[in-house]
Amino acid sequence: MSSLTVTKNVAATDAAPQMRKRSKTGRGYRIFRVLALVFVIVMFIAPLVWMVLASLKTNVDIYDSSKTFLFDPTLENYGTVFGRANYLGYIFNSFWIGFASTALSLLLGVPAAYAMSRFTMHKSAVVVLLARVIPGVSLLVPWYFVFSQLKMVGGFGVLILSHMFVALPLIVYIMMSFFDSLPIELEEAAQVDGLTPIGAFLRITLPLSTPGIATAGILSFIFSWNNFMFALVLSGSKTKTLPVAIFDFVAYASIDWGGLMAAAVVITVPIMVISLFMQKYVVSGLTAGATKG
The missing domain is CATH 1.20.5 (Single alpha-helices involved in coiled-coils or other helix-helix interfaces)
Structure with a gap:
């Protein structure tokens, strides 16, 4: 060998x-x-x-641990939610405030993010980031004082503006990363072909940024839909949203757990459906800037 x-x-x-x-x-x-x-x-x-x-349980069954999975289901809680609690009106309020605040934030935030990205406005980006990390709760008292002096408390306008304070920095932050990932050569080529800078943005960059806009819009809407503190302080009886309306099931001496859980399902299902159908846009939008360079 x-x-x-x-x-x-x-x-x-x-x-x-x-x-x-x-x-x-x-x-x-x-x-x-x-x-x-x-x-x-x-x-x-x-x-x-x-x-x-x-x-789907009665309050008695909820407290009975032996009926965790085996019980007689009932729709009485949902009847309470949609019948006596006027939840259809609260659903409309939540949708309207979420849609309006998201649409206005996108209208202002997308051009702002584009300008900060293309003109490297780092100081402005830092200001946006600071506005993003400041807890909105810390501004509730000043907001309430200012808006009460303007006699806006209890209306839709004050809720939309308060939701925009958080949604706008979020949209700008997401879209800046997305615009950074798009090659500027596409816009330069469009301008060589005769488009103005604004025309290149509207006809070239904006269509390519659809996944990022969808991501920012979905996250902004979800925040508005789930927001509790702003609506609790600034809403009125006619502008109450779903998270605030849940408190109707919490009394001083008892809690209607069945109605509370049915109301929570009503709040959760629309957001889960939207997230499932728009999942591909959310993933592509959040990861758009990760491969830059």
């Missing part, structure tokens, strides 16, 4: 334990990844499942 053959056999013998060790390590990592994924899914799904099941 030649020395070369012996060397190969020795190398193969030494490599075999390493390959088995790597295989065990890879198998252990895959098992850990699956377990971690299952844990995250269960932690996310379990409250939603409990909420839906509780919305």
